[in-house]
Amino acid sequence: MLDQDILNKALACYKKIKESNFKIAIAESCSGGLLSFLFTTAAGASTILDCAFVTYSNDSKSKILGVQEETLRNYGAVSKEVANEMACGALLRSNANIAVAITGIAGPGGGSSCKPVGLVYISCMLSKVNIDCKEYHFNYDDRNKIQVAAADAALDFILDRVENA
Incomplete structure (x- = not known):
């Protein structure tokens, strides 16, 4: 179960997006739809x-969001470059004016010395011209804690971008 703090943050983010007359599109990989779920807990x-x-697989990232296969080959699915292309693809395939994308390694396996479990990239794109990506390192042994931490960080990132738009 999610704690009340993250649900309250999602509601605050929802309200800030609404006040700003924005529409959001979300592209998720390692968070598996958790960020989307958090937004849908708000009525309206x-x-x-x-x-x-x-888009959990590389194939779906390419086919659904338009992430370039060359980008996936050169940088891997867990990279700033892929996060940026995911956000751009979500924005271009929607009626939104802000998009957020999350890609990372939730574990418990799948990590390496270069890309350890808990490495997450979150990209936020505003109005098809302004994109920013942040790298996070969540040091948890628990897959669900990494997913929640990624969604929580995405909410903070969105709030910051909308407030400073």
Whole structure:
């Protein structure tokens, strides 16, 4: 079960997006739809949430969001470059004016010395011109804690971007 703090943050984010007359599109990988779920806990979520994509495989990232296969080959699915292309793809395939993308390694396996479990990239794109990506390192042994931490960080990132738009 999610704690009340993250649910309250999601509601605050929802309200800020609504006040700013934005619509959001979400592209998720390692968080598996958790960020989208958090937005839909608010009644009237359809006023701000245009669409959400859960693209877990590389193939779906390419086919659904338009992530370039060359980008996946050169940088890997867990990279700033892929997060940026996911956000761009979500924005271009929606009626939104802000998009957020999450890609990372939730574990418990799949990590390496270069890309350890808990490495997450979150990209936020505003109005098809302004993109920013942040790298996070969540030091948890628990897959669900990493997913929640990624969604929580995405909410903070979105709030910051909307407040400073």
